[in-house]
Amino acid sequence: xxxxxxxxxxxxxxxxxxxxxxxxxxxxxxxxxxxxxxxxxxxxxxxxxxxxxxxxxxxxxxxxxxxxxxxxxxxxxxxxxxxxxxxxxxxxxxxxxxxxxxxxxxxxxxxxxxxxxxxxxxxxxxxxxxxxxxxxxxxxxxxxxxxxxxxxxxxxxxxxxxxxxxxxxxxxxxxxxxxxx
Numbered sequence: 231x232x233x234x235x236x237x238x239x240x241x242x243x244x245x246x247x248x249x250x251x252x253x254x255x256x257x258x259x260x261x262x263x264x265x266x267x268x269x270x271x272x273x274x275x276x277x278x279x280x281x282x283x284x285x286x287x288x289x290x291x292x293x294x295x296x297x298x299x300x301x302x303x304x305x306x307x308x309x310x311x312x313x314x315x316x317x318x319x320x321x322x323x324x325x326x327x328x329x330x331x332x333x334x335x336x337x338x339x340x341x342x343x344x345x346x347x348x349x350x351x352x353x354x355x356x357x358x359x360x361x362x363x364x365x366x367x368x369x370x371x372x373x374x375x376x377x378x379x380x381x382x383x384x385x386x387x388x389x390x391x392x393x394x395x396x397x398x399x400x401x402x403x404x405x406x407x408x409x410x411x
Contacts, residue, residue: 231279237266241280252333253293256282260290261299261315270303270312298325320384327380335373342366 233241241262248258259280264271271279277287291313294300299322303312316322342362350356379387 231263231267231271231275233279240266253297254290256280256286257290257293260287261294264294264300264313264315267314270305270314272308272310272312274310276313297329318384320387324380327376331373331376335369339366339369339373342369 241259244262245255245259248255251258253261260276260282263276263279273284273287273291276282276291277284280287282290291300294313295302298316300313300315303314305312316325342365345362346359346366348355348359350359379390382390
């Protein structure tokens with residue numbers, strides 16, 4: 231597959247951002263290539279296009295499939311495995327949110343629950359436990375809110391997000407007007 235300068239820039243950017251998102255450069259670039267590809271790609275095509283070894287592509291694909299950000303596709307008459315990214319951008323958003331929650335939020339909530347069950351032995355532990363309880367309550371509240379948002383249709387979710395941008399504009403204008411008084 232031949233990369234255009236625009237596509238190459240996008241793929242390189244995703245590779246650089248990968249470490250900030252908890253994935254390595256190779257996985258980020260593979261995902262970006264699958265995301266912009268108009269058709270499913272096999273591992274050899276991915277390796278050749280990105281200049282990666284076949285083993286790096288295989289490991290990267292395993293990680294992307296564990297995140298549910300790539301799907302295995304079979305094409306009739308071809309024994310090779312092909313891969314594609316989900317097409318629906320809202321599905322990708324929901325999948326990322328669910329995976330981040332499962333990998334990051336739930337273990338933190340579990341640790342905080344365990345910490346709150348312990349009997350504090352000192353005033354410092356009591357203070358720390360109170361702070362942990364506040365953190366637990368905030369994360370739980372955000373999690374419940376996010377669960378409700380996840381149930382919305384893509385159209386409703388998009389409307390809600392656009393409404394938030396409009397509210398932000400109104401608040402900014404209000405702040406500027408207050409500053410002129």
